[in-house]
Amino acid sequence: MLDIENVYLTFFKGTPNEHTALDGLDLHLDEGEFVTVVGSNGAGKSTMFNAICGTFMPDSGRILLGGEDITYVRDFKRAKSIGRVFQDPMKGTAPDLTIEENLALAYSRSKKKALAFALNKKDLDVFRTALAQMNMGLEDRMKTKVGLLSGGQRQVVTLLMCTLVTPKLLLLDEHTAALDPQTSDKIMKITQDIVRERNLTTLMITHNLNSALRTGSRTIMMDSGKIILDVSGEQRDKMSLQDLLDMYSAKSSKVFDNDRMLLTKDRADKQD
């Protein structure tokens, strides 16, 4: 479904701040694959997402989505088939619009008539059913401005906006990182349900190594703009957190330097 072929992206080229964010990145995703992405700060995880979404255009290489070359397609055009949930709950929704208006806007990517009323009974029924499935009581608050919702509720609305029209690719950029542990678990469960139900091809960045190994079907690790580890199947099922950390040290010849990851590792260890 997604093919990233030998993509290079350098920031501030020709200045002392030159920084190679993507260094010959190669990645292939089959349809329906749920891949988790880990790596320390600055490894290029979010840059990869930005390149897929068209926020940045790569210096060289190709990106194909569903067989179609989208390397230089403008961001809003490719957004038609890509859903993205950001870490910041503020980013995915318009705070001054109501829940139903936000959903209607996202739903409009499947519609052609620009001057049809955005809120009609048929669509509202679709939204209500979809919200009810989330089990958060949001179906009774469709006229509430999204700005009044909690971070977790906003992420649910964003997730729904991204999947209301089935996308070819779903990108989750640490989408539960800004939430408290309980809410985070709940959103993660909702995410897994949606992905499984719709068989969505999904890439999920996470700093929680435990959930990286337990969620989805494949885990990749990035470092310095490259993929340094790609595990799936039995090898991944048997893998422990320590194995993952050891592999990181071995491959990148440095110690895992992401505090957040080490903290979540501690937490996971205690839970075990």
Added chain:
Amino acid sequence: MSIILGTLQQGILFGLLAIGIYIAFRILDIPDLTAEGSFTFGIAVSAVVTIAGHPLLAILAGTAAGFAAGILTGIFQTKCGIHPVLAGILTMSGLYSINTWVLGEQPSINLISSPQNPVNTVFSIFEEMLSGIDKDIVRLGVIFVITALVSLILILFFKTRTGLSIRAAGDNDTMVRASSINVDRVKILALAVGNSCIGMCGAIYAQYQRFADINSGAGMLVVGLASVIIGEVFVGKKGVTLGIIFAVVGSVVYRGIIAAATYYDIFPAYMLKLVAAVIVAAALTIPAVKNRIKLAKSKKAIKNAGSVKVGEQNA
């Protein structure tokens, strides 16, 4: 009586200006200085077409002139990446020359009818048609019907998918882009729609006062902002439908304040723009002042709580 009718006429007519400013300022969150140019552009185009004998066409032409000005500012802001406020200033400034040219390279023209040169306006057409009714009431009726129609169309427009994407673009453009909507196009369209209202307001105003002046646009942004803000005193910020209606109400109240003040000799008519500026400055300062008062109160509360504890210990 005629003062009240005159105030209502001007208030409702300038309600169109207020709606245009509302769209840019409250929906897109941009104080759009294009207004001062597009208002005069509407006046100038309307005056010329009216003199040529097509008063109805003149209003459409004035509206189209505003639309074009809005598109230009929109392109400056989005495609050219010019700061939104500067983009408006550039259009406004450039339009000054265009407007002078439209007016026949002179600073003003009048549309006064004489037996040799009859000049019809939308108002004179309806005054003749409804000759049994008081002229001032007919004029008020014409203005009211036009403003009501424009408001209704815009209220419906902002409920469509396109209208919704405009509202979202002012709120969170990352999200609009993620919903596969061309944000640049949406912003350009919004500015064009807003400036159409302003151009139309100018076009009707030229016929209303039978006079077109190159400097009519000066201060119009602040006058429009004052109307929007006065309207918000009544209903607050409660969605676009109420926002549009109360922009017109605010405009009427604003004209009322000015009319009353000049009638009772509190200040002369030329104070109009100073009053508008003071209203806008004061209204936009209120949130900051509220914060300060809140801060001062909680500081005091902490201080008092602290002193009680100390007192208890001593006792």
